[in-house]
Amino acid sequence: xxxxxxxxxxxxxxxxxxxxxxxxxxxxxxxxxxxxxxxxxxxxxxxxxxxxxxxxxxxxxxxxxxxxxxxxxxxxxxxxxxxxxxxxxxxxxxxxxxxxxxxxxxxxxxxxxxxxxxxxxxxxxxxxxxxxxxxxxxxxxxxxxxxxxxxxxxxxxxxxxxxxxxxxxxxxxxxxxxxxxxxxxxxxxxxxxxxxxxxxxxxxxxxxxxxxxxxxxxxxxxxxxxxxxxxxxxxxxxxxxxxxxxxxxxxxxxxxxxxxxxxxxxxxxxxxxxxxxxxxxxxxxxxxxxxxxxxxxxxxxxxxxxxxxxxxxxxxxxxxxxxxxxxxxxxxxxxxxxxxxxxxxxxxxxxxxxxxxxxxxxxxxxxxxxxxxxxxxxxxxxxxxxxxxxxxxxxxxxxxxxxxxxxxxxxxxxxxxxxxxxxxxxxxxxxxxxxxxxxxxxxxxxxxxxxxxxxxxxxxxxxxxxxxxxxxxxxxxxxxxxxxxxxxxxxxxxxxxxxxxxxxxxxxxxxxxxxxxxxxxxxxxxxxxxxxxxxxxxxxxxxxxxxxxxxxxxxxxxxxxxxxxxxxxxxxxxxxxxxxxxxxxxxxxxxxxxxxxxxxxxxxxxxxxxxxx
Amino acid sequence: xxxxxxxxxxxxxxxxxxxxxxxxxxxxxxxxxxxxxxxxxxxxxxxxxxxxxxxxxxxxxxxxxxxxxxxxxxxxxxxxxxxxxxxxxxxxxxxxxxxxxxxxxxxxxxxxxxxxxxxxxxxxxxxxxxxxxxxxxxxxxxxxxxxxxxxxxxxxxxxxxxxxxxxxxxxxxxxxxxxxxxxxxxxxxxxxxxxxxxxxxxxxxxxxxxxxxxxxxxxxxxxxxxxxxxxxxxxxxxxxxxxxxxxxxxxxxxxxxxxxxxxxxxxxxxxxxxxxxxxxxxxxxxxxxxxxxxxxxxxxxxxxxxxxxxxxxxxxxxxxxxxxxxxxxxxxxxxxxxxxxxxxxxxxxxxxxxxxxxxxxxxxxxxxxxxxxxxxxxxxx
Numbered sequence: 001x002x003x004x005x006x007x008x009x010x011x012x013x014x015x016x017x018x019x020x021x022x023x024x025x026x027x028x029x030x031x032x033x034x035x036x037x038x039x040x041x042x043x044x045x046x047x048x049x050x051x052x053x054x055x056x057x058x059x060x061x062x063x064x065x066x067x068x069x070x071x072x073x074x075x076x077x078x079x080x081x082x083x084x085x086x087x088x089x090x091x092x093x094x095x096x097x098x099x100x101x102x103x104x105x106x107x108x109x110x111x112x113x114x115x116x117x118x119x120x121x122x123x124x125x126x127x128x129x130x131x132x133x134x135x136x137x138x139x140x141x142x143x144x145x146x147x148x149x150x151x152x153x154x155x156x157x158x159x160x161x162x163x164x165x166x167x168x169x170x171x172x173x174x175x176x177x178x179x180x181x182x183x184x185x186x187x188x189x190x191x192x193x194x195x196x197x198x199x200x201x202x203x204x205x206x207x208x209x210x211x212x213x214x215x216x217x218x219x220x221x222x223x224x225x226x227x228x229x230x231x232x233x234x235x236x237x238x239x240x241x242x243x244x245x246x247x248x249x250x251x252x253x254x255x256x257x258x259x260x261x262x263x264x265x266x267x268x269x270x271x272x273x274x275x276x277x278x279x280x281x282x283x284x285x286x287x288x289x290x291x292x293x294x295x296x297x298x299x300x301x302x303x304x305x306x307x308x309x310x311x312x313x314x315x316x317x318x319x320x321x322x323x324x325x326x327x328x329x330x331x332x333x334x335x336x337x338x339x340x341x342x343x344x345x346x347x348x349x350x351x352x353x354x355x356x357x358x359x360x361x362x363x364x365x366x367x368x369x370x371x372x373x374x375x376x377x378x379x380x381x382x383x384x385x386x387x388x389x390x391x392x393x394x395x396x397x398x399x400x401x402x403x404x405x406x407x408x409x410x411x412x413x414x415x416x417x418x419x420x421x422x423x424x425x426x427x428x429x430x431x432x433x434x435x436x437x438x439x440x441x442x443x444x445x446x447x448x449x450x451x452x453x454x455x456x457x458x459x460x461x462x463x464x465x466x467x468x469x470x471x472x473x474x475x476x477x478x479x480x481x482x483x484x485x486x487x488x489x490x491x492x493x494x495x496x497x498x499x500x501x502x503x504x505x506x507x508x509x510x511x512x513x514x515x516x517x518x519x520x521x522x523x524x525x526x527x528x529x530x531x532x533x534x535x536x537x538x539x540x541x542x543x544x545x546x547x548x549x550x551x552x553x554x555x556x557x558x559x560x561x562x563x564x565x566x567x568x569x570x571x572x573x574x575x576x577x578x579x580x581x582x583x584x585x586x587x588x589x590x591x592x593x594x595x596x597x598x599x600x601x602x603x604x605x606x607x608x609x610x611x612x613x
Numbered sequence: 614x615x616x617x618x619x620x621x622x623x624x625x626x627x628x629x630x631x632x633x634x635x636x637x638x639x640x641x642x643x644x645x646x647x648x649x650x651x652x653x654x655x656x657x658x659x660x661x662x663x664x665x666x667x668x669x670x671x672x673x674x675x676x677x678x679x680x681x682x683x684x685x686x687x688x689x690x691x692x693x694x695x696x697x698x699x700x701x702x703x704x705x706x707x708x709x710x711x712x713x714x715x716x717x718x719x720x721x722x723x724x725x726x727x728x729x730x731x732x733x734x735x736x737x738x739x740x741x742x743x744x745x746x747x748x749x750x751x752x753x754x755x756x757x758x759x760x761x762x763x764x765x766x767x768x769x770x771x772x773x774x775x776x777x778x779x780x781x782x783x784x785x786x787x788x789x790x791x792x793x794x795x796x797x798x799x800x801x802x803x804x805x806x807x808x809x810x811x812x813x814x815x816x817x818x819x820x821x822x823x824x825x826x827x828x829x830x831x832x833x834x835x836x837x838x839x840x841x842x843x844x845x846x847x848x849x850x851x852x853x854x855x856x857x858x859x860x861x862x863x864x865x866x867x868x869x870x871x872x873x874x875x876x877x878x879x880x881x882x883x884x885x886x887x888x889x890x891x892x893x894x895x896x897x898x899x900x901x902x903x904x905x906x907x908x909x910x911x912x913x914x915x916x917x918x919x920x921x922x923x924x925x926x927x928x929x930x931x932x933x934x935x936x937x938x939x940x941x942x943x944x945x946x947x948x949x950x951x952x953x954x955x956x957x958x959x960x961x962x963x964x965x966x967x968x969x970x971x972x973x974x975x976x977x978x979x980x981x982x983x984x985x986x987x988x989x990x991x992x993x994x
Contacts, residue, residue, distance in 0.1 A: 085985050085986065086985065086986040086987055087985075087986035088986070113986065117986075117987045117988070120982075120985060120987055121982060121987060124981075124982075124985065125978070128978065128981070201985075205981060205984050205985055206981050208984055209977075209980050209981045209983075209984040212984070213980060218844050218845070218846045219839065219842040219844045220839055220842065220844040220846060220847040220871060220873070220880055221844075221846055221873075222873065222878075222880060225873070225875065225876070347875060347876070350874075350875045351846060351875060354845040354846050354874070354875075355845070362975060362976060362977050362980060365976070365977030365978075366977040366980060366981070368977075369977055369978075369981065479984060479985055479986060483984075512878075512880065600880060600881055601881070
């Protein structure tokens with residue numbers, strides 16, 4: 001990795017990237033196959049790799065690599081081996097300085113493309129025809145999976161096994177139970193990712209086709225209008241916030257609004273409410289809402305950092321404070337669903353009427369199909385990325401706590417500094433030494449490793465990854481890359497130009513309007529709380545789980561993202577100008593800088609203040 | 614035919630509000646188009662129209678037809694010098710020939726009625742030629758048509774009518790007809806004269822429209838589709854200060870707005886450098902071009918309310934005609950939106966944008982399949 005190689009094309013060669021200072025050895029955190037290595041150099045150097053900052057905006061902790069492996073195993077399995085998408089197999093990834101770069105594997109042989117088309121038409125056709133029924137089963141599967149995760153017990157290691165083990169027929173000892181539970185926990189995560197991708201390609205594909213159809217026939221149509229025509233009325237993702245709005249109204253009706261003071265912690269608010277009968281009844285109502293609606297994540301769920309609202313209620317409480325204040329100011333805070341529905345049908349009818357005769361039927365059919373698939377597109381994140389994953393990270397924390405309890409880790413949270421295979425190894429030794437009564441090596445072995453990796457991750461976080469590596473492609477043809485990441489030929493060429501620097505960033509016009517304001521660069525979820533009223537959010541990618549802070553900010557700029565991401569949809573719902581897929585906004589813009597965001601044209605202009613480092 | 618109570622029978626003129634598309638052969642595209650708009654309930658400045666018979670009576674009584682035939686018959690359209698001197702002679706002859714008394718009286722009476730309630734001063738009007746022929750209102754043809762603004766007093770209106778007629782024999786108009794004829798029949802048979810031909814290239818005839826002036830604070834042009842991409846969901850507006858000449862003549866960089874026909878929202882706007890404007894000349898005869906005060910040059914010249922009124926207007930005009938329209942409009946200095954918004958002209962969008970980049974028609978599922986790289990079934994070629 002440290003060898004210097006001339007850059008190929010406009011982007012650096014993946015083999016030319018040096019580690020940041022004091023980060024030597026970062027590779028130990030990652031599997032051998034995740035690294036650019038000399039044996040694959042010939043191929044890898046001549047491919048186009050782009051930083052997946054949408055899903056992996058910060059350096060990967062060793063354990064979190066499961067959320068790279070498992071999704072790419074799952075997406076590849078469905079795309080390449082089940083549906084056999086004709087021109088695209090799966091997605092390869094590599095890690096450089098802790099950041100994840102990805103590259104699709106194309107199918108180029110026309111005979112193979114034709115062969116795959118046969119599979120695809122039959123199998124995808126079946127899904128589209130039976131979508132609602134299949135999606136109903138999918139939800140049941142996800143709820144069962146989440147229930148199983150909830151039931152999964154991480155056994156303690158007792159000094160003496162209970163009598164049942166000695167006298168009963170069906171009890172295993174704790175060593176087996178613990179290893180079994182860990183193995184099962186990993187498998188449940190794999191299963192979640194398998195479910196996650198079952199519908200994703202087809203769902204986004206149908207919606208994406210409608211978007212392209214609209215833009216082909218109505219080049220000026222705002223993305224927002226397309227989204228409005230398709231979006232559900234009773235959207236699950238908006239449910240948590242709408243429950244908060246309801247609770248805010250309830251607080252005012254019961255004259256409890258004085259408790260919701262800006263700057264108070266959730267505990268302080270709870271303490272005040274607990275003093276009155278009405279307050280206690282309100283708290284009981286809040287408890288009912290928490291399952292399942294507080295299973296929202298504070299971020300886009302692929303890192304263990306992202307906790308749920310249950311773990312960290314500061315986001316929902318901040319939203320409650322805001323809603324109470326808005327209600328007191330006489331504002332209407334509920335989503336006007338009847339109006340949204342009327343407008344959605346009016347838009348569909350008017351746009352349909354503007355089209356010529358032969359385009360009108362496909363327009364309405366594609367719209368109908370998009371509406372059919374959209375519940376999955378909108379809801380899968382809540383089930384998978386938020387509800388399941390936040391609970392799952394907590395399950396892994398239980399294993400971490402056990403390791404810490406036995407001295408294998410200084411702190412249970414350090415479990416995320418070990419790879420999942422290292423954790424398996426540590427648990428192996430833990431149950432071995434528990435069983436034998438011998439002296440474990442783990443307490444000397446693991447803590448320094450965890451400490452070293454935390455230091456490396458901190459330093460890697462300050463490094464700015466280039467938006468892409470390797471060869472600039474003549475054209476981006478992979479449908480998934482375009483659809484899921486918004487990485488188009490134009491976008492890549494724009495990134496290549498930006499390697500030269502400048503004061504203007506171009507991206508996709510995701511939500512219309514123009515504002516100027518102070519930038520707030522948010523690289524990780526911990527920084528979300530720093531956002532002040534009226535700032536412009538600049539981040540790797542926005543997350544719909546941040547919904548409540550969208551009422552504070554004036555605009556959004558992201559490094560990666562297309563108009564179909566959940567992020568863009570929620571942004572438009574809040575009527576905020578947004579430019580997505582700029583490639584390097586978080587690198588080029590610094591907090592405090594004044595920027596102008598033109599969400600209608602997809603342009604971000606850096607006005608005053610210092611350029612990013 | 615005539616307004617109730619009007620004693621004399623009008624032979625040469627009608628109120629614009631009584632005209633419709635069917636009157637095009639006699640009154641020309643401009644006048645009949647304005648009549649259509651009025652009958653659709655769209656606000657157009659009040660006025661009257663002269664029919665082609667007025668022009669023919671004029672030619673006959675002044676004995677000009679034979680002069681015209683003679684001067685043009687022997688000309689080749691490639692003989693630019695010859696065309697120019699013949700045209701100069703014909704223009705001079707038309708402008709100095711007397712107006713037939715019957716026509717003159719009708720113009721004076723109709724003009725007097727426009728003055729209506731304001732007896733204090735003679736009404737300022739616009740006198741515009743209203744050409745006959747299939748593409749008479751097309752953008753390419755329109756450039757040759759005459760407009761006289763801020764004409765006041767019956768005598769001046771009559772002069773302006775004659776000037777409109779004379780514009781039929783401007784070098785541009787004569788060459789245009791020659792080219793059109795040559796495209797129809799080949800260059801060998803080109804005759805610049807008036808006789809013997811028919812249709813758009815036949816004996817030229819012209820109507821005239823006379824309308825009350827709109828003292829425009831802002832005016833401009835709008836297309837009821839995207840003029841570049843052809844997007845039917847877009848309304849494209851160009852606007853600048855003063856009368857529309859500055860925009861139509863390309864003398865300013867106008868404000869550009871692109872609006873959604875569906876929701877009325879502004880999709881895109883670019884504020885232009887509006888350095889000059891045309892306004893009524895001091896004293897009330899004709900117009901003057903003047904510099905726009907520096908602080909107004911880069912000021913957005915339309916409010917959101919006015920833009921909304923334009924969207925509503927565009928929708929109504931397009932709905933009435935059933936095709937994309939190119940609309941000239943003006944907002945009067947006095948009054949408030951939307952009642953101060955007038956349509957000066959509407960015609961079909963001519964240079965219809967090429968839409969061959971449009972995705973081919975297909976079924977929804979075939980389109981989804983092609984997103985995933987499944988080629989549509991081979992089609993017959």
